[in-house]
Amino acid sequence: MILNGWEAVFFWIFSIAAIFAGLLTVMARNAVHSALFLISSLLSVAALFILLGAEFIAGVQILVYVGGVMVLFLFVIMLVNVGAEEQGLSEISNKPRQVAASLIFCLLLVIGLLFAINTGYQGLQKRDEARLGGTTEQRRTQQQNLATGATGTSRITTDTQQVGNSLYRFASLPFEIASVLLLVAIIGSVMLARTLKQEAAVDDVDPEVLLTKVAQEADRAETLREPT
């Protein structure tokens, strides 16, 4: 698998953008900035997916991650943001020793992963040497054979068709399980995020019982807050 010409240029642009946006996600003081950097990182990775010929996954990535999950993140940040972080009143990271230990761990992980990729890729290349040769030409002719779009200059990719085929043919049971998982996640998050009042309203609790419950909850929250 080799990218040529402009593909290589765009590969370097988007991969460097993805890594820098990822770094800034982790280092930004303000959580909203973090979320925006994560959005740009996800968009760059979507562009890499397009370079790899996975247009469907790139679209799903933009729609689901950027359009859905990150909006959810931004809402939650705005619901819970305490504001002490960006004013510099509070540390953004753990204690220095913990940070040092985790950075050493990450460094070791980098070394290990790069070593594994290097050796593994050499072995892989040795194995597939014969088959890797003519594929660039093959892919080019395949792309030439695709139907043209309405403007006549673009080609209509069959990637989505292939993904759909193999999704429903070979992975239909996992697909159904994923839908059940999403249903469980929806119900679970509604259950987790509702207040005591909403909980009691659904369960038809007697108003007096509800009042005592609310008072108990307030007491409990007070004790949990630990006046220091």
Add this chain to the structure above:
Amino acid sequence: MLSLFAPIVAFLFQQADGGRFGVMWQSARSPDLSKFLVIGALLFIIGVAGVLTRRNIIVIFMSIELILNAANLNFIAFSRYLQDTGNMNAVAGQVFAVFVIVVAAAEAAIGLGIVIALYRNKETIWVDEIDLLKW
């Protein structure tokens, strides 16, 4: 617009001669599977560093999204590699990436629900102050 830059890029791409630098340049102008794997590994490490060092629970969740995204990049890169080593219809990696995205969405929904419930009870999003399970 792009053709304006084409001579510059062509000039840059010409100087691939021998030597160590030449080899590096040669490999940089034609990225292959290993480049994608390295980018995925770096994104993964950045995510791990974020999980380990940050105090804000929401930023930790975002770092987890970064980790899952790095895994997705590896899946897609290997899918393309399999397509290029003979089987033009190998899209199993892409199917798997769809499932990873589904699980990430479910995880984000549940995790943020927990964050809201926690914030309602403890009024904190610092992970070192959430120590109810510590004995």
